[in-house]
Amino acid sequence: MGIYSQIKEQVSTREVAEHYGYKVNRNGMMRCLFHDDRNPSMKVDQNFICFGCQEKGDVIRFASKLFGLPAYEAAGKLIEDMGLTVSLENKPDVRPGIHKIAQLKRQDEARFRQTVDRVYNVYCDYFHLLNEWACCGKL
Numbered sequence: 001m002g003i004y005s006q007i008k009e010q011v012s013t014r015e016v017a018e019h020y021g022y023k024v025n026r027n028g029m030m031r032c033l034f035h036d037d038r039n040p041s042m043k044v045d046q047n048f049i050c051f052g053c054q055e056k057g058d059v060i061r062f063a064s065k066l067f068g069l070p071a072y073e074a075a076g077k078l079i080e081d082m083g084l085t086v087s088l089e090n091k092p093d094v095r096p097g098i099h100k101i102a103q104l105k106r107q108d109e110a111r112f113r114q115t116v117d118r119v120y121n122v123y124c125d126y127f128h129l130l131n132e133w134a135c136c137g138k139l
């Protein structure tokens with residue numbers, strides 16, 4: 001089975017839209033990606049169809065439009081971002097997209113802040129300990 005079929009088996013267009021923060025209302029409608037849509041006129045479920053501009057397609061086409069990537073690269077991005085499993089011999093090379101880079105940067109920043117907090121706490125503890133010792137006349 002090709003990777004597109006494997007992806008479509010595992011994830012719906014609606015899940016992908018919601019994963020990337022698009023609001024899908026109770027009726028499964030969201031604002032169209034293909035035309036300037038003020039009111040939600042795109043129906044998303046397994047596939048998508050827009051009642052405004054008549055665009056329709058599957059999750060691969062949706063992702064391709066969403067990220068401005070060729071279908072094959074969009075597929076690779078979906079596999080990575082949605083944590084999908086596809087058979088390896090068909091797996092495309094995944095180059096980090098802009099989203100991925102931003103995500104990595106956020107992770108680095110968080111890790112850096114955690115380290116600073118930890119070091120700061122150690123120094124604070126040490127400082128308090130010295131104060132206690134000074135008070136008790138141990139120094």
Ligand SMILES: [Zn+2]
Pocket residue numbers: 032033034035037042050051052053054055
């Ligand atoms: Zn449309």
